[in-house]
Amino acid sequence: MIVNLSKVISELESGSRPKGGVKDGVGSIASLGAEHLESNGGFNFKKVKYVPDEFFRSQSKGIIRSNDILIVKDGATTAKVSFVDDNFPFKEASINEHLFRIKVNTELAIPKFVFWYLFSNYGKDQVLSDFRGATVGGISRAFVDKTQIPLYSLNEQKRMVKLLDRADAFRQKRKQAIDLLDEYLKSVFLEMFGNISFNPHGFNIGKIADLVSEVKYGTSAPAIEKGKYPYLRMNNITYSGEMDISNLKYIDLAEKDEGKYLAREGDLLFNRTNSKELVGKTAVYNFTIPMAIAGYLIRVRTNEKALPEYISGYLNSLHGKQTLMAMCKSIIGMANINAKELQSIKILMPPVNLQEEYSKKIKKVHNLKQKMLNQSEELDNQFQALMQKLFS
Incomplete structure (x- = not known):
């Protein structure tokens, strides 16, 4: 059965920020925006802004809860989605005006199932059918009435979520290995040349x-x-x-x-x-x-x-x-x-011969990283193909 997304959600809302915006060093409650959602469905918390506790307590909308789906509503990354799972690090957090928060009606659908559908290229294309505007366009609340989603039994949804979670875990391990290569490169530099503040090799x-x-x-x-x-x-x-x-x-x-x-x-x-x-x-x-x-x-x-x-x-x-x-x-x-x-x-x-040694090492790592990136891209394509097969 195919239904509109609006039929399987119980809440759809956006957030806000204090008048004058969010300032560094002010506030204790995390405020997430489009920049905090990653393309893999997770989050990037490196540069989180915070709102005052008083402002957060005064809000009735935009408060993040477990199993929520967050979706970018405007700008270059419109329709990017992330899922709030049990590993979400903030006990209390909110969204700003550039995100929608979706709560799924769990009597009809499993939140992670809806997330994976919106994460798929097919689901994203449907969301973007509501895109409007030229310079800084975006989607309206009406996107939930234009986005259609297949509605299977809850047991079938659980089976599909389990399959996609397993495939995604394999895909993420490859990306984690690539991130480790970046850290390795930094450690090689530090080991060979040291920190300029201490200059341990006396260069x-x-x-x-x-x-x-x-x-x-x-x-x-x-x-x-x-x-x-x-x-x-x-x-x-x-x-x-x-x-x-x-x-x-x-x-x-x-x-x-x-x-x-x-x-x-x-x-x-x-x-x-x-x-x-x-x-x-x-x-x-x-x-x-x-x-x-x-x-x-x-x-x-x-x-x-x-x-x-x-x-x-x-x-x-x-x-x-x-x-x-x-x-x-x-x-x-x-x-x-x-x-x-x-x-x-x-x-x-440092002497040129040491720089040459460093250059050879990082070129080898870059070549390995490129191979891994190519493999990661192929895994992404296979993952999208799997979702298309499941959702079509």
């Missing part, structure tokens, strides 16, 4: 300027639909320090500008403008084909004293991230670190 201390031969900004020219060169922007560098070319724009360059704006294999790319949390993302360009860089990026070429992997390793280390966070200047919601400031950063100057 000379200099500045990034001492290790580079060229530093250039990217072009401010707009992207075009069919350009000669792929156009790298700030979203093409990950926070963990890798290149992500899954979403590329394109651009044409005059021949005289190619030397200024094209990245070549071994270049260090630095994201000079972004939010305060993301400014300073750094990665080594490891592709053989040339790509143009946008103005929010800085292209750095090292001299004979350094390898790009070493500088990238430092800027992606905990100490490096803290240094970047402390030095960036915020302007109207965006933070900036210019080329001069980048070059002024203090850095250990």
Whole structure:
């Protein structure tokens, strides 16, 4: 039997925040928004905001409870869903105005069954059928009347949930292994070079300027639909320090500008403008084909004293991230670190042969990680195929 989603839920509501928004260091009750929902159906609690206890007690809506389904209602991640299970870390928490909270009528449906349906590509497409608006669009409460869901017996739903939970656990183990590789990379850097604050190996201390031969900004020219060169922007560098070319724009360059704006294999790319949390993302360009860089990026070429992997390793280390966070200047919601400031950063100057050893190690790990990412993507595809088979 196929029914509207509205038939199997007992509550649908959004939340709110105090007048003036949520401020750091104020409040004791977690307030979750779209940024806290992860694409795997879980949560990211690294940067949780809090609302005052008094405000939370005054609210009758948007209070998170066990077995709730949270769904993003507007913006770029509209229809992303997460499930509040027994491992949810907050005894009391609320949602802000960018989320819907769904409570399932357990006499008709199992909450996790409804979650898996909304998590599936088929369910997500139905939710997005209610999407409206151009600049910052979203879904309305009416999405529950436009989204249809298959309604099986409760025993059959339990069987399907058990099957999907088992498949998802296998999928998540692969992702956890990938996360461990990122931690391993950081530990390798620290083991080989140490923390600059203590300098346990007694290396000379200099500045990034001492290790580079060229530093250039990217072009401010707009992207075009069919350009000669792929156009790298700030979203093409990950926070963990890798290149992500899954979403590329394109651009044409005059021949005289190619030397200024094209990245070549071994270049260090630095994201000079972004939010305060993301400014300073750094990665080594490891592709053989040339790509143009946008103005929010800085292209750095090292001299004979350094390898790009070493500088990238430092800027992606905990100490490096803290240094970047402390030095960036915020302007109207965006933070900036210019080329001069980048070059002024203090850095250990270990011998090149040690940097080469480090470079070989991380290249091996990156190759392994890429294989695991490919396998993870295949597992995701298989998981979606399983859900499609179960729900169709």
